[in-house]
Amino acid sequence: MSSPITKITPNRPVFEDNDPQDELITLNIGPTHPATHGVFQNVVQIDGERIVSGVSTIGYIHRAFEKIAEHRPFYQITPLTDRLNYCSSPINNIGWHMTVEKLLGIEIPKRVQYMRVIVMELARIADHIICNGILGVDTGAFSGFLYVMQEREFIYEIYEEICGARLTTNIGRIGGFERDFNEVAFQKIEEFLERYPPVLKEFEELFVRNRIFIERTAGVAGVTPEEALDYSWSGPILRATGVDYDVRVVSPYCSYEEFDFEVPVGTNGDVYDRFMVRNAEMYESLKIIRQALDKIAKEPAGVFHADVPEFYLPPKEQVYNNMEALIYHFKIVMGEWETPQSEVYHAVEGANGELGFYLIHDGGRTPYRLHFRRPSFVNYQMFAPMSAGMLLSDAILNMSSLNVIAGELDA
Amino acid sequence: MDKLTNQFIVDNLTGKFGQDIEILGEPYDLLTVSTISSRITELLIYLKDEESLRFNYLTDITAVHYPKQDKEFAVVYHLHNLFQNIRIRIKVFLDGSNPTISTVTNIWKGANWMERETYDFYGINFEGHPDLRRILNMDELDVFPMRKEHPLEDPNRVDKKDFYFGR
Numbered sequence A: 001m002s003s004p005i006t007k008i009t010p011n012r013p014v015f016e017d018n019d020p021q022d023e024l025i026t027l028n029i030g031p032t033h034p035a036t037h038g039v040f041q042n043v044v045q046i047d048g049e050r051i052v053s054g055v056s057t058i059g060y061i062h063r064a065f066e067k068i069a070e071h072r073p074f075y076q077i078t079p080l081t082d083r084l085n086y087c088s089s090p091i092n093n094i095g096w097h098m099t100v101e102k103l104l105g106i107e108i109p110k111r112v113q114y115m116r117v118i119v120m121e122l123a124r125i126a127d128h129i130i131c132n133g134i135l136g137v138d139t140g141a142f143s144g145f146l147y148v149m150q151e152r153e154f155i156y157e158i159y160e161e162i163c164g165a166r167l168t169t170n171i172g173r174i175g176g177f178e179r180d181f182n183e184v185a186f187q188k189i190e191e192f193l194e195r196y197p198p199v200l201k202e203f204e205e206l207f208v209r210n211r212i213f214i215e216r217t218a219g220v221a222g223v224t225p226e227e228a229l230d231y232s233w234s235g236p237i238l239r240a241t242g243v244d245y246d247v248r249v250v251s252p253y254c255s256y257e258e259f260d261f262e263v264p265v266g267t268n269g270d271v272y273d274r275f276m277v278r279n280a281e282m283y284e285s286l287k288i289i290r291q292a293l294d295k296i297a298k299e300p301a302g303v304f305h306a307d308v309p310e311f312y313l314p315p316k317e318q319v320y321n322n323m324e325a326l327i328y329h330f331k332i333v334m335g336e337w338e339t340p341q342s343e344v345y346h347a348v349e350g351a352n353g354e355l356g357f358y359l360i361h362d363g364g365r366t367p368y369r370l371h372f373r374r375p376s377f378v379n380y381q382m383f384a385p386m387s388a389g390m391l392l393s394d395a396i397l398n399m400s401s402l403n404v405i406a407g408e409l410d411a
Numbered sequence B: 001m002d003k004l005t006n007q008f009i010v011d012n013l014t015g016k017f018g019q020d021i022e023i024l025g026e027p028y029d030l031l032t033v034s035t036i037s038s039r040i041t042e043l044l045i046y047l048k049d050e051e052s053l054r055f056n057y058l059t060d061i062t063a064v065h066y067p068k069q070d071k072e073f074a075v076v077y078h079l080h081n082l083f084q085n086i087r088i089r090i091k092v093f094l095d096g097s098n099p100t101i102s103t104v105t106n107i108w109k110g111a112n113w114m115e116r117e118t119y120d121f122y123g124i125n126f127e128g129h130p131d132l133r134r135i136l137n138m139d140e141l142d143v144f145p146m147r148k149e150h151p152l153e154d155p156n157r158v159d160k161k162d163f164y165f166g167r
Helices: A066-068 A079-084 A087-104 A112-138 A142-163 A183-207 A211-217 A225-228 A272-297 A317-319 A323-334 A376-381 A383-387 A393-403 A405-411 B006-020 B037-049 B111-122
Strands: A025-029 A042-049 A050-057 A344-349 A354-361 A370-374 B021-025 B033-034 B057-065 B073-081 B086-094 B100-102 B126-127
Touching: A042 A383, A042 A393, A050 A383, A050 A393, A050 B086, A066 A079, A066 A370, A066 B037, A079 A087, A087 A354, A112 A142, A112 A183, A112 A272, A112 B111, A142 A370, A183 A272, A183 B100, A211 A272, A211 A393, A225 B086, A317 A323, A344 A383, A354 B057, A354 B073, A370 A405, A370 B057, A376 A393, A376 B111, A383 A393, A393 B021, B006 B021, B006 B033, B006 B037, B006 B086, B033 B037, B037 B100, B057 B111, B086 B100
Parallel strands: B033 B086, B100 B126
Antiparallel strands: A025 A042, A042 A050, A344 A354, A354 A370, B021 B033, B057 B073, B073 B086
């Protein structure tokens, strides 16, 4: 086969290449196209319905987080991490807290770790709900999306009980949480564990054996494990190819090693397998939350942060009435921390893959350098090369099953 | 197979590369080595293909700017051995005037966008990269914004200066 004819030239307006007499048509998908589910652009050349070549253009919502982070104290970077993968911001928040705690050598009480596990697994479910729901929408099955979206709403209500916010949560603090889970939060988590499995079952029955869905997704955009590793894929899409790489298992954080759960893997790495892996992961997450609740019940109640007064803000009434608390408050707010000069890489299993924080600290008030290893960014670069030769409608499905979140893509 | 240890990796690499490998330490158990820019491709291929090392997964490429150092830029590679779950960090220090290093896209295709991002923010030239152009910033930008000489805030603002806090 001869090499594909491509006339897309980087840095030139696309219409200059677009000769209406030509047999190939240049098509813009995005930046704001409903099928991209986010602000990024793909310029593809199509021959009929088949994609000949494509170029991805990203960076439409680049907000220079790495630069801003070099000018902010640690606790003010948490709101930036919210806006990376905004579908599962608690994972980003807690991943960042853990990075700083690793740098400072803070020991976190078990109960706080289990609380974090609950929040992170809820976030994973919320993220997978979106991805699988949208995948359904893209294949033409709208109703399943609505069933599960209600449950995502319920997860947001749990967030609200825990931290007061819904989407960009800013959850937790360095050293623990800003407050304990209240009674309502625990009740709602219990209620979620009750009510979600039947909904998920119903959702999955709409798809798993559905002939239209299988024909649209099975065998579409299959990726071999070698290719996936070559492109540094991680997360559910890597596991769909059959590689059982899960950061929660290989380098456990937050006591994940104490939990009993399985890492679902696929075989073909196609869109159907990715759907199935995410679906199975939601059940595993529910299992983890159940275990975490049981573990919390055995821990001493009321512990919601580590005993590190030099890094954890004291309660406000203490600040007004207690000298030491006032000093600590002042030192934390003004950035007078005793911090080691070191560098640390910490990775968590985000909803899309390995979310890494590479922090270089020179002992000042702000990080010297902070780099986010963003799974969407790394995963998405294979999209344009793998689209060549694919049907346009399959490429759309492929894109939505990669679950690219524009905020994480662009940082 | 025995569990791979940092000490084994250090011995293996110094045996193979001798003077060109410098051990920078093991902060938080992550072995950090540095090498010279002319041997980075060789080192990465060796780390990937050598039977006893097998760092098969490229986690991340990024850069750091140290304006006060002789060699201003550091390109940082994070590799991961997925078979035995051990990570390594490799740093290459580059001159400030025209930081150039050879690409690793021929070893891992996933390096493509990571290198483009590094180029975009730090202006590191990755020689042999198939498509080295800006990725997140606009094409018309004529600076490399993550370099330390570009301040984020108004530089005349003094109320947050370190000397107010005895530093």
